[in-house]
Amino acid sequence: MRFSTFKFQVIILLLGLAHGQLYAQPTPPEGKKWIIEKSLSDEFNGSFDTNKWSKSTWNYKNTPCEMVTQNAGVSDGNMWIKATLSEKDSLWFKTARVQSKSKISFPMYTECRIKAANISAYTTYWLNNGNANSRDEIDICENNPKPSIAAQTKIRPYTLYSQYFIVKNGVTERNHSEEQKRRPDTRNLSDKNPAKGKKWNEDYQVLGCYWKDSKNVQFYINGEPAGSTNSKQDFSLDLNIIWDLWTGPFDYLGGLAIKEDLKNSQWNTMYVDWIHTYKLENIKN
Template identity: 30%
Template sequence: MLKKAFLIKSASLLLILFIGCSSDENNGEPEKPIDSITPTITCVSNIDETVDALSAGKQVTYTAPTGNDNLPGFEVSQIEGLASGELFPVGTTTNTYEVKDAAGNTATCSFDITVTRSEPSSSLPYFIGADPTPSDKVWSKVENLSDEFNDGVFDESKWLNTDPARWIGRAPGLFKKNTVSEADDNLKLTAYMLDAPEVVNGSTFTHAGSNIYSKEAAQVGYYTECRMKANQTFMSSTFWLINNRNDGTGCDVRVTELDIQECVGQVTGTANFAQNFDETMHSNTHSRQTDCPETPTGSAGGSSEIGAKVYSDYFVYGVWWKSATEIEFYLNGENVYTITPEADFDLPMFLRMVIETYDWNPVPSDGGMTGTEEQRTTYYDWVRTWKLE
């Protein structure tokens, strides 16, 4: 009886194995070979395009990559970037394509399309994106408030190198003429430590800075800009406007100051407001020293992140003194904020390029002048001023 049961069980097992083998062979058809070969794909080389300052981007066409495989049935698709013929924005767009075969094997390739804006023109203000110029006006350069600094000679017909009768500097920074030079197509203001402290008007000075005045005054409606690379010290790099208080009469005997950019290369102060002064654009409007109670005094300002250290590269700082009550500020051609001053800004103001010390950013323990001459220098590539006509 046991022998018979064993035979039946063995026969059943053989039947199951036979059925399983028949199923695996797909009714007698041989198994398909496994595809382990990766497909191939090749992208075009990187593409560089240039647009003018007012363009947001450029339409770029390119040859889409084609793939290949050892077997038919592969597909190519874009998995990153923009298709050929689309508008590519200013900056770098990475385009990635993938080829995938029928077995699921994949390969990718990538290339960059970089769209760069043209350098600011010496014939027009540097605006990017929307052009704010009124449709019935054109910009005309004010030559006495403009300088390309490209002839190796400091232009004394346009600029005054320090004026001790007005301001000698804020201790411990004393303005010195020998900090100023023009070379390498730049106005160069180079700070240094004095060989010995100097006492002037009861104040002790240990460092040398710079103070450049324009001889001609800017007026309401002017647009002024500079391309500047800040120094890397605790001393400032600045571009601003201020009036001469005693030039006015009556209630115009007052001070109006318009700071376009004030920054430092090394933050040594501990105040919260100071912590980003080495990587932002800081602007202010000040109304002060008025003899008329009806004239408002006070300050109003704004700031914008640069996205890098102020000394890492040249940046374009600009201001449109649009009206007595509306002042627009520009960073690298873009309008970053608008300030309404506390009092009307309608008095003529003179351009200033100043390297000074701030009481809120004290001298570091090593004196702050251990860097190279290049690191201690603020570079002005150019200054340009425009008026509407």
């Protein structure tokens, strides 16, 4: 029986290596183990699972974005969100948002295999619950591989904007200045990391978030630690998992998308191959 188990583990290891990448959750605390949270995990091998995910049509303010349900779906083993050009003068960036129906709190770990759209827009993967005046938010992935602001083309395509917000009664706490300076850059990753030196639209990467406790969050790129945060206030809300694709006339986004780029079906879509989310459970015996 032990030999059979060993053989099985070897087979799994070889399959992972053959696939080109091998991922593991962070080491759980002593006496704990990770178990899958099925309501927040999906291989996206079938159709869009309406038991797990919904399509939100809430729009960002002061942007040309219009969230529509038809611009997100599941096909060919991926959940996708695409941006298309609308004939509307003010809301010409037609896009979508996918949000979990379940919520989760710390301690937890979530990771997804994601590829950015090749347009000047934020491809996102984040956790949120609340509104502008009262919310907790953890941004795992905000990246723009093709900024329309020329001065940002040498930095932003390689940078992952991972951060947090705690907003109570309209007062915002976000990353400390030193944490902001340590944003992960793919060019600074270890040589063994598949994302080393790549722009976010070039290939799929596994981005992860270990929400350890009420104040600490650790981020990962393909299993490699890639930035962390430590808040002053406590995170106090259960959060939804969200993906969306959006643009706006702001420096912090990299600039507005180019309208012609939205007509290119090879560029205008972000993809999520899978998402795995875990929670901790006591080890028995």
